[in-house]
Amino acid sequence: MFNLLEIKNKMKKAVILFNLGGPDKLESVEPFLFNLFNDPEILSIPSIFRYPLAKFISKRRAPIAKNIYKEIGNKSPILELTQKQAVSLENSLSTKGDYKCFVVMRCWHPRASEVIKKVREFNPEEIILLPLYPQFSAATSGSSINEWNDLCKKENFNVKTKIICCYPTExxxxxxxxxxxxxxxxxxxxxxxxxxxxxxxxxxxxxxxxxxxxxxxxxxxxxxxxxxxxxxxxxxxxxxxxxxxxxxxxxxxxxxxxxxxxxxxxxxxxxxxxxxxxxxxxxxxxxxxxxxxxxxxxxxxxxVPALGIDKYFIKGLGELVLQQETRGKFISSVICPNKYTKCPCLGL
Missing domain, CATH: 3.40.50.1400 (Rossmann fold)
Structure with missing residues (x-):
């Protein structure tokens, strides 16, 4: 008979890595900017006004942004780099259980609506949400977490979920x-x-x-x-x-x-x-x-370089994934002062 640890290690677990994303070609710059500014956490106004304003801002900023991406090969490298982080993390977790890492971008592909289909096919018994933003903001981690949770409700995808809120002092x-x-x-x-x-x-x-x-x-x-x-x-x-x-x-x-x-x-x-x-x-x-x-x-x-797939950083992400929830379904390396009411861990 399996003991409880062996059973737990055989459970399929999906780790969802969240990042902002970036345009994959110059033609994607304007729609990427529209997705960014149409996020209610970025422009906190009613959608009837936000949509046309996001259209206006993205059209106006697109030429400037295109010149920026021309400096780095006409596209953002963030998807490829995030996929490398996902592979490194999955490899580091391979001895700890049946973990599979998925990348979800908030403002460009692969979007949550695309990735949720692959997660369903994997059929995990637990999902771990891991924003690649060490410091929590409602505009970054909060927006990605909310989008995923809203999509799961809409698609009636009910799986036990653990959320790594932030890790600024991990x-x-x-x-x-x-x-x-x-x-x-x-x-x-x-x-x-x-x-x-x-x-x-x-x-x-x-x-x-x-x-x-x-x-x-x-x-x-x-x-x-x-x-x-x-x-x-x-x-x-x-x-x-x-x-x-x-x-x-x-x-x-x-x-x-x-x-x-x-x-x-x-x-x-x-x-x-x-x-x-x-x-x-x-x-x-x-x-x-x-x-x-x-x-x-x-x-x-x-x-100084960004952390990328530095061994310490990947080790830290792995330990966060394995950590037990301490505040409701959340994991955090800090406790925010009470005045920071946007922190999802407060009051738990």
Whole structure:
């Protein structure tokens, strides 16, 4: 007879990796942008107004965005890179049970409506939702989780589901950052530099309405810097990728780069909230911000790689998948303060 552990290990489990996605060719840029801005978590207005506004914004921004993607081969690399993460994670889980990883993109293919058919065919006894956003925001992880749950209700697909809400302070996630930062700093001889942790920005109103994202980014950086305390590093957190007229959280990455470049410091930039290379790292950080730094007198500019399939990061994702739920059906490496009402774990 099987014992309980053997039975559990033979259960089929589907791991759904969520990411934003990106256009697979230049012709996909405008519809990708429309999907992004038509998300109620991005534009929080009634759908009767959101749809035409999303059409207008996507049409207006498409030429600018196309020029960005022309810099990196006319498409986003995020799908291929996320698929590599899925393969690495599935391999790491192969000795732990019957796990199969699926990739779902929020704003381009493969969409949840396509992937749910494959998950049904796999016929799992449990589903684990794993956003590839270490820090929770209603606009990223929240949007993907809600879309999946709504689709399951609509299609009457009822399977036990565990949700990895966030992991901004997960040990292996932190160790992955620390390892990659140290590798980058090994090639830096001039010690007069600023270590700049750059994360994707959000409108300030989102934080005021209870989104925990900024607090979680700060917790990530605090935990990373604790592990680097013997390095005596001067650091700052900043936010990039601002669009639109709303006031965004700050300071902005471009402002900080100009400030420290004018002081003739070097810049070592860490994409602390991005786990894959894509337009925000390969173009915004590597091309646009590097040029900005050099134009303002920066002594040198280096960028730490995104986590990708770093062994520590994949190990951390595997441990999150195996972890037992601690707050309802959720798993989280932190407990958000009560004022962050958008955190799905609060009140459980």
């Amino acid at each position: 040990n292996n996630f932190l160790e992955s950052h620390v390892s990659l930062i140290k590798k980058t700093l090994n090639n830096v001889e001039d010690k007069n530099f600023k270590l700049l942790f750059s994360a994707h920005g959000l409108p300030e109103i989102k934080i005021k309405k209870g989104d925990p994202y900024q607090w979680q980014v700060e917790e990530s950086v605090k935990s990373i810097m604790f592990r680097l305390k013997d390095q005596n590093l001067d650091h700052v957190i900043s936010y990039q990728s601002r669009v639109g007229p709303l006031k965004w959280i700050g300071p902005s990455t471009d402002t900080e780069i100009i400030k420290y470049s004018k002081e003739k410091k070097g810049i070592v930039i860490v994409p602390v909230a991005f786990v894959s290379e894509h337009s925000e790292t390969l173009v915004e950080l590597d091309i646009e911000y590097k040029k900005l730094a050099e134009e303002n007198g920066c002594s040198f500019y280096k960028r």
